[in-house]
Amino acid sequence: MGVTKINQEFASPIAPGRLFNALILDSNTLLPKLLPQSIKNVETLQGDGGAGSIEQVNFTESSHFKYVKHRIDEVNKEKLTCKYSMIEGDALGDKxxxxxxxxxxxxxxxxxxxxxxxxxxxxxxxxEIKEEEIRAGKESAKGIYKVIEAYLLQNPHAYA
Structure with missing residues (x-):
């Protein structure tokens, strides 16, 4: 088993606490609301959203994938950090x-x-995983960030 590491950065005009709260702490309600064409819902299968919790993202029929499961490894509200792992789902494939x-x-x-x-x-x-497969994942993540950023720009009191 090999490990491929990728680092990326996104600059945003949104204050860090607002973006963290929307993207990390409230993503289970915000993502289906903002991306209804792709995300059907996000279920908490285990835990309270903190470390050790398991969440399942269920995609709509129009998506290439059915679901993915994430394990929350660490959430630090003071430092505005989060560690989580995609542990199951057809997005992982067999690779x-x-x-x-x-x-x-x-x-x-x-x-x-x-x-x-x-x-x-x-x-x-x-x-092995190809660079274009990783690039597609990076673009998907960036797209989600941009949708939430646009929502926060249009709703300046949300998550303030």
Whole structure:
């Protein structure tokens, strides 16, 4: 089993606490609301949303995937950090055992923030993952960030 690490950063005009609250703490209600064409719902299967919790994202019929399960490994509201792993679902296919994410929101000089995300793709024995497959995952993550950012820009009192 090999591990491929990817780092990416997103700059946002949204304050770090607002983006963290919307994207991390309330994503289970916000994502289906903002992306109803793709996400049917997000269910908490185990826990209260904190470390050790298991959440399942169920996609709509128009999506390429049916569901994915995430395990929340760590949430730090003071430091605005979150670690979680995609542990199950057809998005992993037979090539990946899991994908581990480490996300941190930092203040920027303009009042917004920089979101730093590290992803570790744990490749299943006997398989390899191609750069274009990783690039597609990165673009999907960036798209979700941009949808939430747009919502927060249009709703300046939300998550304030």
């Amino acid at each position: 990946l055992d899991r994908i581990a994410y480490d996300i941190k929101f930092e203040s920027s000089n303009d009042g917004g923030c920089v979101c730093k995300m590290s992803s570790e793709y744990h490749v299943a024995e006997g398989h």
